[in-house]
Amino acid sequence: MRMTVLASGSKGNSTVISSSSTRILVDAGLSCREILKRMVLAKEDPATLDAILITHEHIDHVSGLSVLARRLRIPVFFTEPTHRAWIRMLTPRTTMTYSKWLEHIQMEKEARAAAAAENSGYDLAAEAASIAHVAAEAEALDSNLSLTRSIYAGADPDADDGELCDGTAGPAEALKKVDRTLLPAVEYFHSGTDFSIGDIAISPFTIPHDAADPCGFVFGAEGIRMALATDLGYMPPNVKSALKRVDVLLLESNHDLEMLRDGPYPWSVKQRVLSRVGHLSNDATAEFLEKDYDGGATYIVLGHLSEANNAPELARIAAEQALSSRPMLLGNRVLLASQASPLESIAL
Ligand SMILES: [Zn+2]
Numbered sequence: 001m002r003m004t005v006l007a008s009g010s011k012g013n014s015t016v017i018s019s020s021s022t023r024i025l026v027d028a029g030l031s032c033r034e035i036l037k038r039m040v041l042a043k044e045d046p047a048t049l050d051a052i053l054i055t056h057e058h059i060d061h062v063s064g065l066s067v068l069a070r071r072l073r074i075p076v077f078f079t080e081p082t083h084r085a086w087i088r089m090l091t092p093r094t095t096m097t098y099s100k101w102l103e104h105i106q107m108e109k110e111a112r113a114a115a116a117a118e119n120s121g122y123d124l125a126a127e128a129a130s131i132a133h134v135a136a137e138a139e140a141l142d143s144n145l146s147l148t149r150s151i152y153a154g155a156d157p158d159a160d161d162g163e164l165c166d167g168t169a170g171p172a173e174a175l176k177k178v179d180r181t182l183l184p185a186v187e188y189f190h191s192g193t194d195f196s197i198g199d200i201a202i203s204p205f206t207i208p209h210d211a212a213d214p215c216g217f218v219f220g221a222e223g224i225r226m227a228l229a230t231d232l233g234y235m236p237p238n239v240k241s242a243l244k245r246v247d248v249l250l251l252e253s254n255h256d257l258e259m260l261r262d263g264p265y266p267w268s269v270k271q272r273v274l275s276r277v278g279h280l281s282n283d284a285t286a287e288f289l290e291k292d293y294d295g296g297a298t299y300i301v302l303g304h305l306s307e308a309n310n311a312p313e314l315a316r317i318a319a320e321q322a323l324s325s326r327p328m329l330l331g332n333r334v335l336l337a338s339q340a341s342p343l344e345s346i347a348l
């Protein structure tokens with residue numbers, strides 16, 4: 001069994017989990033192009049992927065999802081609330097069409113004219129002002145429309161290089177034609193209920209995080225178990241027990257508490273990260289390793305490290321210190337997943 005972390009961090013998360021016959025991409029938080037590039041770098045063949053599995057709908061876990069799934073024509077596994085939240089996120093706010101708006105303006109104009117006619121003298125100046133007002137509104141609407149359009153285009157992580165990953169359509173074309181919520185196939189799973197994709201058994205467990213229905217996973221095949229648990233506000237009992245008897249553990253070590261407190265984030269964001277639905281600090285991860293971890297993993301991969309509020313060495317030292325307090329765990333190897341490049345595949 002193999003785990004290849006393509007990217008981990010608040011700018012994008014994606015990991016390949018493979019057995020000898022099945023390959024699953026967990027999260028697609030980079031652009032389609034970047035995921036394909038990193039898979040090739042990590043010697044993983046994108047054409048052999050069987051499915052994409054999503055932990056939760058935050059953008060750092062789904063930004064390349066729809067383009068990649070359509071490109072590879074593979075099913076996407078979500079929980080139903082996550083799928084719905086993802087669709088809502090991608091669906092732009094409904095705005096008035098131009099013809100509806102013209103109708104609306106015409107009615108307003110008639111109402112104003114009727115009101116004016118009721119007054120003793122028909123006010124030419126008021127009518128002129130009203131026409132000017134309509135013209136100004138039309139102009140504002142037009143610039144709003146193009147603004148909306150450019151924001152929407154800019155928000156498409158795959159529109160950045162002028163083609164839709166497979167080179168068939170540019171972003172303008174794509175915006176007109178492609179419904180971004182369209183996927184080749186969608187499969188639902190339920191947190192707490194085991195299922196499988198090919199010969200990989202999957203146990204999804206609920207994690208405390210501010211998303212619709214966020215999950216961590218334990219993957220099992222060929223007698224090996226690999227777990228993935230990032231984006232956790234704290235370590236509740238169900239997560240602690242899900243992470244027992246695993247051979248590879250990808251675990252969040254998001255921030256150093258002092259760096260976060262003194263760092264650049266606005267107060268509200270700091271509060272969110274620190275909250276029980278935010279992210280695990282190096283200290284919280286170390287506490288888990290010291291007190292609750294059963295010590296069975298050959299590899300512990302620290303992931304979702306914050307670039308602004310953590311330093312890889314701080315995360316590593318905290319975890320290694322925690323493990324060294326239990327001499328029997330010195331055989332556990334600590335690896336650091338990175339945002340910038342794939343981690344060498346871990347094969348057991
Ligand atoms: Zn998240």
Ligand SMILES: [Zn+2]
Pocket residue numbers: 009010013058060061231304
């Ligand atoms: Zn995340």
